[in-house]
Amino acid sequence: MNILEDLKTRIAERQAVIGVIGLGYVGLPLALRFLEVGYPVLGLDVDERKTVQLMAGQSYIRHIPSQPIKQAVQKGRFEAVTDFSRAREADVLILCVPTPLDSHREPDLSYVIASLDEILPHLRLGQMVCLESTTYPGTTEEELRSRIEKAGFSVGRDIFLVYSPEREDPGNPDFRTRTIPKVCGGSTPACLEAGLALYGQVIDQVVPVSSTKAAEAVKLMENIFRSVNIALVNELKVAFMKMDIDIFEVIRAASTKPFGYMPFYPGPGLGGHCIPIDPFYLTWKAREYDVATRFIELAGEINTSMPYFVVQRAADVLNDRHKALKGARILLLGLAYKAGVDDDRESPTYRIMSLLEQKGAQVMYNDPHVPEIRPSREYACYAGRRSSPVSDDYDLIILCTGHAQYKDINLSALNAPLLDTRGFFPDSPGRIYRA
Secondary structure, eight states: OOHHHHHHHHHHTTOSOEEEEOOSTTHHHHHHHHHHTTOOEEEEOSOHHHHHHHHTTOOSSTTSOSHHHHHHHHTTSEEEESOGGGGGGOSEEEEOOOOOBOTTSOBOOHHHHHHHHHHGGGOOTTOEEEEOSOOOTTHIIIIIIHHHHHTTOOBTTTBEEEEOOOOOOTTOTTOOTTTSOEEEEESSHHHHHHHHHHHTTTOSOEEEOSOHHHHHHHHHHHHHHHHHHHHHHHHHHHHHHHTTOOHHHHHHHHTTOSSSOOOOOOOSSOOSSSTTTHHHHHHHHHHTTTOOOHHHHHHHHHHHHHHHHHHHHHHHHHHHTTOOSTTOEEEEEOOSSSTTOOOOTTOHHHHHHHHHHHTTOEEEEEOTTOSBOOOOSTTGGGTTOBOOOOOSOOSEEEEOSOOGGGGGOOGGGOOSOEEESSSOSOOOTTTEEEO
16 A cells, blocks of 8 residues: 555544644644544644643633543543654644744744744654645745755655645634635645545535645635725725714615625724734735735735724824823723634734823723733733723723623713724714724
8 A cells, every 4th residue: 555545544544643733723623623523633832831731621712612622631532742753643744833924024934934843853754744824825835845855755755745724713603613614735636635535534625726825825815805805994984984974884784785795894903813914925925926916015004004093083082071192091892803702813902002002091901801911922011911890990991892791881880981993882972982
């Protein structure tokens, strides 16, 4: 039996050990899906706190329950470790690590490359390496394949290399890892065959494409589509506000059209690890081909400007009440980037907090899902700050994230005006303002 057929057989019989590198919002749900259908899973992560917590049977992500983790650990089907030399034990190695932007808003592949460099000395014949991290077209071939082949392996014969972009919507109960169609591209036809054999075991619909570059482009197109349309409604929001028109009323009415329209909603800026970042991966790569992606860059500029717009609106609301922004006590409702989750990556609330403090405001936050701010690269100064209660002890309250719990706030008991960036509360002139 040749190497490819042996791997496919191990996958089909669910004897293959699945290695997941990066046990975060993408890697952990994927690991649980493989466990759910009976595969043994080895989790690899550089964060020892995560591996210790997982081996204790505890989830550190709010929308992921602990029980299946605990059961898998107790049955010996799941192990989380920081020792990357154990990559040799896995038949499949799936990279689910961050791909942020650097300080110049250019792609930062350091996590991908560092993870690959950690496992390279431990690769063996017959393994499959899958990259799921969002990146620019060409990354799999230029960065991963070149390194694997430099290590002495023939891709498509000795090692099978696949790109399959993650598609996760944290906190959305309507979609699970199993039910979200999975795009898959291989470095060679044999690689694609291996990738389809793997993902076909755990995903209801696997969508093959012609190359890893095409698969990488699919993920960017999906998120650029959202970024551009969100920028459009953000720009319309500002224009309509000048005309005394409520953008949310307009969206609700426009949504009654059964064709040719899809609702997008404005907000205080973009958050999460995808939409604020992914478009810039393409604009950076496009420059290599002398292509100016002006439309994408303009959308990025509009969305990036939204926290500044919120801060200006805050100053306007306070000014209407004869108060200055400097010295004002302000409470921000919602630190997570979207409702119902504890994921605060790239949350625009951080930028709003920083801008308000630069102007001399005293800023607190409230978030039922983020009781304490965790360390981060960009806003390390906020680590350890704790969620404050909602009370009448503020000059202004700004709704940044529409958590369901905020529906229970008794607005009539608050004297402070509320600035709503999400259209979350019903209109109330003189009490609730839009931003």
